[in-house]
Amino acid sequence: MIAFRPVFLATALLLVPLVAKAQGGSALRDRLHVVSSGSSHAVSEALVEAFTHRYSNVVPPRLEITGSAAALEQFCAGVGVDTPDLAITSRRITRTMADTCAANGVTDIVEVELGLGALVIAMRSGEGMPNLTDRQIYSALAAEYAAENEFRPNTLSTWSQISMSLPALPIRAVIPDRRSGTRALFNDFILQGGCRYVKAVRLIFSAAFRVAKCITLRDDGRIRQLASEAVPGALMESPAGTIGVISYAQLLESGGNLVPVALNGVLPTAASIANDDYDVVRTIYLYAKRQHSRNAQGVGVVRGIRDFTADAVSEAAGGPGGLLTQHGLVPLAPVARAQQREIAARQTLLNR
Amino acid sequence: MTHRFILAALLVFAVMAPLGSLARAQNAAPSAQVPLQDLPVIETRTEQLLRWFSDLKDSVGLGRRALSIARSHGDNARTDDFNWLMGIAGFKMKNIESTLGLLPGLTLEFGQARELSEADREYLERALRRHARRQPGPISALQRIIISGILEANEIQGFNVEKLTVTLLPLPYVKFTIAPSDAPLGPEASRVLQAIERLNQRLR
Numbered sequence: 001m002i003a004f005r006p007v008f009l010a011t012a013l014l015l016v017p018l019v020a021k022a023q024g025g026s027a028l029r030d031r032l033h034v035v036s037s038g039s040s041h042a043v044s045e046a047l048v049e050a051f052t053h054r055y056s057n058v059v060p061p062r063l064e065i066t067g068s069a070a071a072l073e074q075f076c077a078g079v080g081v082d083t084p085d086l087a088i089t090s091r092r093i094t095r096t097m098a099d100t101c102a103a104n105g106v107t108d109i110v111e112v113e114l115g116l117g118a119l120v121i122a123m124r125s126g127e128g129m130p131n132l133t134d135r136q137i138y139s140a141l142a143a144e145y146a147a148e149n150e151f152r153p154n155t156l157s158t159w160s161q162i163s164m165s166l167p168a169l170p171i172r173a174v175i176p177d178r179r180s181g182t183r184a185l186f187n188d189f190i191l192q193g194g195c196r197y198v199k200a201v202r203l204i205f206s207a208a209f210r211v212a213k214c215i216t217l218r219d220d221g222r223i224r225q226l227a228s229e230a231v232p233g234a235l236m237e238s239p240a241g242t243i244g245v246i247s248y249a250q251l252l253e254s255g256g257n258l259v260p261v262a263l264n265g266v267l268p269t270a271a272s273i274a275n276d277d278y279d280v281v282r283t284i285y286l287y288a289k290r291q292h293s294r295n296a297q298g299v300g301v302v303r304g305i306r307d308f309t310a311d312a313v314s315e316a317a318g319g320p321g322g323l324l325t326q327h328g329l330v331p332l333a334p335v336a337r338a339q340q341r342e343i344a345a346r347q348t349l350l351n352r
Numbered sequence: 353m354t355h356r357f358i359l360a361a362l363l364v365f366a367v368m369a370p371l372g373s374l375a376r377a378q379n380a381a382p383s384a385q386v387p388l389q390d391l392p393v394i395e396t397r398t399e400q401l402l403r404w405f406s407d408l409k410d411s412v413g414l415g416r417r418a419l420s421i422a423r424s425h426g427d428n429a430r431t432d433d434f435n436w437l438m439g440i441a442g443f444k445m446k447n448i449e450s451t452l453g454l455l456p457g458l459t460l461e462f463g464q465a466r467e468l469s470e471a472d473r474e475y476l477e478r479a480l481r482r483h484a485r486r487q488p489g490p491i492s493a494l495q496r497i498i499i500s501g502i503l504e505a506n507e508i509q510g511f512n513v514e515k516l517t518v519t520l521l522p523l524p525y526v527k528f529t530i531a532p533s534d535a536p537l538g539p540e541a542s543r544v545l546q547a548i549e550r551l552n553q554r555l556r
Contacts (some may be wrong), residue, residue: 193475196440200467207466211471
């Protein structure tokens with residue numbers, strides 16, 4: 001059964017134009033449309049490549065790289081050939097976004113977890129930064145700091161001004177720009193985490209105003225904001241004392257040229273990420289639009305959604321030593337992996 | 353008759369066996385290095401009740417033990433207590449009503465201190481997961497249910513949890529006060545707004 005499944009799918013996809021013609025020219029698509037966040041592009045590319053390799057007779061899926069929020073917005077835009085079938089993101093769909101989806105008619109969503117990724121604070125190999133806390137990073141990089149009853153511009157120039165345990169090197173950072181999912185995680189986990197217990201910020205009632213105070217960065221030339229994929233290269237060329245914000249996958253790709261800095265006392269390792277000990281861990285999600293699959297009446301937008309989802313959560317992809325671990329993902333616990341396989345097989349709908 | 357004798361013998365053995373092992377343990381005491389242990393304290397009913405009341409206060413972060421931990425950590429206290437979880441859920445304790453009597457009473461009132469951002473919500477969900485792993489007891493589970501209830505209630509479009517009243521004694525219950533997000537201002541808030549408006553006019 002498994003042996004001829006790819007052949008069956010391939011035949012079905014080749015027949016799609018004929019079916020479309022038979023249905024009075026209804027515009028069925030001949031390929032999957034996948035949108036992905038920039039931070040999980042390596043994972044998305046690997047999955048698309050594996051799918052293309054496995055079903056060699058079908059038209060390769062169309063992969064579009066964008067930000068996590070933009071990917072989900074596109075995914076939730078509606079049902080039909082012009083909208084994506086699958087979304088791979090580093091952020092879970094929020095209830096608000098799920099409501100938007102429902103308002104646009106996207107009601108049948110399947111959510112599976114692919115694995116765990118992490119955001120890493122890195123430095124060049126050989127440079128010493130013992131440990132950083134989210135509060136210290138916020139203090140170093142935020143545009144303003146709270147002094148008595150007002151916020152004043154941040155004028156700190158060296159790490160040692162924040163804490164005596166830190167080196168007397170100039171504060172510099174290379175971080176991903178706003179289009180990146182890694183940047184969104186940096187804002188949410190480290191900058192907002194760092195200012196969460198600052199009394200003056202804590203007193204602000206409005207979430208929007210408080211978040212703006214936390215994530216607005218200084219613009220005195222100490223912070224370089226680049227495309228996510230350009231950060232490791234720029235970090236390698238930066239002066240001593242520069243920290244970089246990269247993904248765990250990028251850290252592994254650096255081949256030891258970049259080293260992680262312990263964050264809140266925990267180093268990012270496969271074990272600390274899997275155990276939920278490391279603070280800046282994210283789950284990579286795959287969302288599938290079940291309404292685009294063919295229904296019992298043979299009507300649908302595209303074929304292959306279920307197969308793509310099942311392949312993505314298979315042991316060969318997400319298990320230990322699997323395809324996705326080669327791209328920096330840490331496997332989920334065995335029980336969780338089994339649950340994801342069941343969701344993919346049954347195409348269980350998301351209930352948020 | 354024989355059965356009765358066997359049963360009686362088993363019963364005696366069951367009672368005497370632990371005593372025998374205790375005697376062996378006492379004989380072996382000089383070489384076994386058994387740590388010193390306190391004798392069990394004989395408590396009166398009142399003392400038991402007060403201790404239980406104190407433990408209950410501790411469990412919600414109001415007892416001496418919890419307060420001393422919070423003080424020693426200053427603002428960064430990340431003690432896994434109810435107060436801390438309520439803090440990250442955006443609620444602050446407004447008052448405590450504590451009564452001692454035949455039926456002691458304890459009521460805590462929390463008011464919304466901040467709106468939650470998406471990141472705060474994610475952080476809180478994670479804190480609850482970690483709390484569940486570290487503190488699986490029934491009281492901790494109840495605390496998590498309350499916090500999750502706030503998160504769920506705040507998901508209702510156009511409504512906010514304005515106030516939360518947790519009554520622990522004599523009968524435990526939780527009261528959520530949910531109000532529309534665009535509810536008309538109360539007289540006090542209206543007066544403050546009018547004062548700001550007057551100040552603005554004067555400055556112009």
